[in-house]
Amino acid sequence: MDSKIWLSSPHMGGMEMKYVQEAFDNNWVAPLGKNVDEFEIAIEHYLQDNKFVAALSSGTAALHLALIQLGVGYGDEVICQSFTFSASANPIKYLGATPVFVDSDPSNWNMSPEFLEKAIQDRIKNHKKPKAVIVVHLYGMPALMDEILEVCNRYEIPLVEDAAESLGSSYKGRKCGTFGEFALLSFNGNKIITTSGGGALVANTKDEKSKTIFLSTQARDQAPHYQHSEVGYNYRLSNICAGIGRGQMEVLEERVQQRRANHDFYKELFSDIEAVDVFSEANSDFYSNHWLTSITINKDICSKSNLDMMSAFAEKNIETRPLWKPMHLQPVFKDCPYYGGDVAEGLFNKGLCLPSGSNLTDEDKKRIASVVINFQF
Structure with a gap:
């Protein structure tokens, strides 16, 4: 039988092993180190628009931490594009909130601005104003961002971009992943570039990036002993995987x-x-x-x-x-x-x-x- 042609397999660029070897040579086999720092900087430079990037273990982890920082909790509602992978909706349930699903625009396949507004109006009528909206740039295609942002801004609901599939895509010359209050990226093995498994949260401020890193490293307080005032998570990207990402960014x-x-x-x-x-x-x-x-x-x-x-x-x-x-x-x-x-x-x-x-x-x-x-x- 002929060899397998895969849907979307990893494609190395050649420099990944250099950065991975550096991590081994310096004994930085941990969820921090130069590769993590340089990988984040490379993504920030690529996206431009004064964004701040925190490298994490997955795009799902990034979405989870975005919703936490937007104050989503038990009993809340979050609007989500229905036509997507389950990872776009699962973190809503992690927090005890309810997903409210919205259909797609037939020409764009992503969230319909008309049905988005209908959903918001109806949820408000039912005394359940959504805490956030999650839009997806499906298969790399940018969503109808002008219309969706206009609706979100009018009702003062923060927008989160699921840009897991759209690194390298743009809308009216602006990179996907730079429109929302937060955005998430994925570097899973099948994505356009990969870190084997990994993701990132794109934030608008340095403080949001710092908060993301704090939450993703078990929310350890500044103290000489192990002290925790918030629930934390083990979501930081390893320095080894980030080395792969550094090499991949060079060929994005x-x-x-x-x-x-x-x-x-x-x-x-x-x-x-x-x-x-x-x-x-x-x-x-x-x-x-x-x-x-x-x-x-x-x-x-x-x-x-x-x-x-x-x-x-x-x-x-x-x-x-x-x-x-x-x-x-x-x-x-x-x-x-x-x-x-x-x-x-x-x-x-x-x-x-x-x-x-x-x-x-x-x-x-x-x-x-x-x-x-x-x-x-």
Whole structure:
């Protein structure tokens, strides 16, 4: 059988081992050290906009600490995009709060500003003004940030950006991860750059960064003994993993261009197939890193489904994946409020994520193209 083509596998740049070796040579095998500091600085320089970055063990940890700093607690409500991975909603439940899910805009796939406002108005009417809004830049596509920020600002509700999939993307020239009160990044093994496992919280002030580091290192007070006045967490990124991240940051722009080239490949591959739409930017306001190129199959003009195509790829040892199952359809969140129609559900039922790794070879693309060419639409 042919070798496996993965959906999105890690892609090293060459300098990662240098920084990891430095950590070993200096015996900094701990959740602090030069690699952590330099990794944070590299991300801050990349994002610009006077942001402050704290490197953490995961994007989920970053979201958890963002919500804590926004005062979310038991009995509160937090609005969250429904069309996303469960990690966007789980930290709400960690805090004993309730997720309120909102449908997507059909052209953008991210949070609908119209349904966001309807949700806010209805929750206020029920004496439950949301404590925060979590918007996701799905698959690297920036959300409708002008409209969403306008709604959040009008109702004075802080916005958190889940930018786990969108490092390298921008909206109207401004980097994703710089719009919200907080933003989270992910460096999981399948992301555009990786630290094996890891993430970061992007804050607006130095004090917020300091608070994040304090909470992520067990909230130890300034005292000669171990004293704790707040509940803390073991969420800091290790110096070893941060060494991988330093090397990865050096090739980030190259990885963005490689993923965007994959998207162009798929646009050309499906250009003459009426039943397939390749998810793309609506206009020049949006610049996606195209972390994962995704398609939808119009079942009204095609006898086959997204799952049929998934099976065809699997027969050739090529990994694909359905689009995210919306959170309001997940058993764990079945009792949570939902505002919207069937946009997210429709995308889940007809969509597929295609191999998008920055290390796809020409031979990989030939194998992928062969499956599509021989697929009987």
